[in-house]
Amino acid sequence: MIDIIVIGAGIIGSTVFYELTKQVKNVHLFEKNKEAGLEVSGHNSAIVHSGIDPHSNTLKAKYNLMGQAMYEDYAKELETPFKRVGAFVVAKDIEECKHLDLLEERAKQRQVHVVRYSNQEALSLEPNLNPDIISVLDMPTTAIIDPTHLSSQAVKKGVMNGGEAHFEEMIISIEPKLQYFEVETNKGTYQAKIIVNCAGLYADKIEALVGDATFTLKYRKGEYIVLSPQNPPVSSRIIYPVPSLLGKGVLYVPTISGRALVGPNAVDVDDFNPHPILDVSVEDMKSKMNQLLSNVPYELEIDRFVGFRPRVDSDDFVIHEHPDVPYFFTLAGIESPGIASAPAIAKDITNTMILPGLTSRLQGL
Ligand SMILES: Cc1cc2nc3c(=O)[nH]c(=O)nc-3n(C[C@H](O)[C@H](O)[C@H](O)COP(=O)(O)OP(=O)(O)OC[C@H]3O[C@@H](n4cnc5c(N)ncnc54)[C@H](O)[C@@H]3O)c2cc1C
Known part of the structure; x- marks a missing residue:
């Protein structure tokens, strides 16, 4: 037995x-x-998030924070890559800056190290940020894995x-x-x-x-485009928009393999069949990303893929x-x-x- x-x-x-x-x-x-x-x-x-995003008093918040604290050692133990690339949450207007204030406050309560930057400070660190952005919350503990x-x-x-x-x-x-x-x-x-x-x-x-x-279970689809490696990359950090009710939004993500991802979107679906990814979805993701990051090399697109989030009420x-x-x-x-x-x-x-x-x-x- x-x-x-x-x-x-x-x-x-x-x-x-x-x-x-x-x-x-x-x-x-x-x-x-x-x-x-x-x-x-x-x-x-494939992001090891900093732990400030999930709502308080949830299993998501508890395990994200615990996981973030132990990940580097755990990846060593498993002999798998772990790279602390850091991440910027980017605010495009005054309303979004108020949301960054809330995230900053939550980070303090959870003892997650974050730094707030003005437009100029952020652009000096990531010169390809859209020059119109207002403010950035830097989350240096954010990491990537495979x-x-x-x-x-x-x-x-x-x-x-x-x-x-x-x-x-x-x-x-x-x-x-x-x-x-x-x-x-x-x-x-x-x-x-x-x-x-x-x-x-x-x-x-x-x-x-x-x-x-x-x-x-319910399912929420997330589509991506994959860009082949670029040297130097358009951003060394993950770029997040300010999160919305539907999730973290469309991101720019450097990956362990050197490729970059732009995505995901978030669409509630009834099944998890991987239908083809339509150009209209891709154009929508690009236009969202362009509000945060300029000069993304979309001509380097080599692939598209879709993931399905298993969700409960x-x-x-x-x-x-x-x-x-x-x-x-x-x-x-x-x-x-x-x-x-x-x-x-x-x-x-x-x-x-x-x-x-x-x-x-x-x-x-
Ligand atoms: C678009 C998207 C973006 C995401 N981004 C992030 C992120 O950046 N950071 C983060 O922390 N999380 C992220 N997530 C969430 C993360 O991917 C999931 O939480 C995680 O991968 C779930 O793992 P799992 O083992 O539960 O499920 P799975 O990886 O699906 O594993 C379940 C396994 O069970 C097997 N199985 C099912 N039925 C049977 C059966 N009858 N017999 C035998 N085997 C069976 C399946 O084949 C499968 O391999 C994202 C998810 C999506 C969809």
């Missing part, structure tokens, strides 16, 4: 698997794709610790028995004492296999044990800042929920 089955090798499942294998030998990870980190974790901005590489490194190291990873093996059904779960995949049947559901865009469907669904992460099915844990609705939060979620949930669950299950046997 397997002690713990983790479903999904995105950044969440992979890091949970890795953390569990440090303390339990008999942990198995199941992923329907060939490799780790190919779904939501492979289609995003989430697909981090996920596969976490799986690799989890396997080195004694865990087992099953790729191209999809969970099809889960039946709760008195003392264990019976799990059927496209390749076989397994028994496990604990299940940890980290199935990203499918996490509600997986939870519904064992009992009444406690949440339903509460607008926060769902991290719980199923209320009617003990020992079945779900980590879902992990939209941004899921990348920034992953190491903190994995460590915290392992130690406060899953391992105590395993101990309790073993005592009941």
Whole structure:
């Protein structure tokens, strides 16, 4: 009998698997794709945010701040790149400056290091900023990673610790028995004492296999254009607009590979089929970016891609044990800042929920 089955090798499942294998030998990870980190974790901005954006008293704020503090060491431990490039939030008018004041205040409360710059100070640091901008909030702790590489490194190291990873093996059904779960995949049947559901865009469907669904996922699409490396880059920092109700807005993001991203937009959709990215969306993103940053080399466009944010109505992460099915844990609705939060979620949930669950299950046997 397997002690713990983790479903999904995105950044969440992979890091949970890795953390569990440090303390339990008999942990198995199941992923329907060939490799780790190919779904939501492979289609995003890859930013370790500073932690000032999420609303107070949310899991998003808690884990973003914890994750940001531990990321550099965690990336070293996993032998995956981490680069603290820093970020500017750019205000274009007086209204947006008021929003920067609020963000600055929140940063102070959360003890996140930020610096406020005038137009001239900001332009001396990033000369390609649009000269019409008014003010900037500098967030020097903001960093970038490669989430697909981090996920596969976490799986690799989890396997080195004694865990087992099953790729191209999809969970099809889960039946709760008195003392264990019976799990059927496209390749076989397994028994496990604990299940940890980290199935990203499918996490509600997986939870519904064992009992009444406690949440339903909604999807918000985000499209990007990818620019080939430019030397020197138009901006060495991430450039954010002032955030809106729909999220962080269209960004300029230098990536670990040297390429740059412009995006994402945010469109609520009913499914997560990757329809072609229309030129009209791209033109809209370019015009938003041009208000913040001039001279973006759009002629270097080499690719476009789309990511889907799995969301819930509460607008926060769902991290719980199923209320009617003990020992079945779900980590879902992990939209941004899921990348920034992953190491903190994995460590915290392992130690406060899953391992105590395993101990309790073993005592009941
Ligand atoms: C446009 C966009 C921009 C973003 N930008 C950022 C950012 O800059 N910073 C940040 O912190 N966060 C960002 N995020 C959020 C971040 O990408 C997610 O929070 C994170 O990747 C979620 O990881 P996950 O492991 O939960 O999901 P996933 O990566 O989707 O992993 C779930 C895995 O489960 C597997 N699976 C599903 N069903 C089954 C099954 N039945 N059997 C076996 N395997 C199964 C899937 O194949 C998949 O690999 C962004 C998201 C989007 C969409």
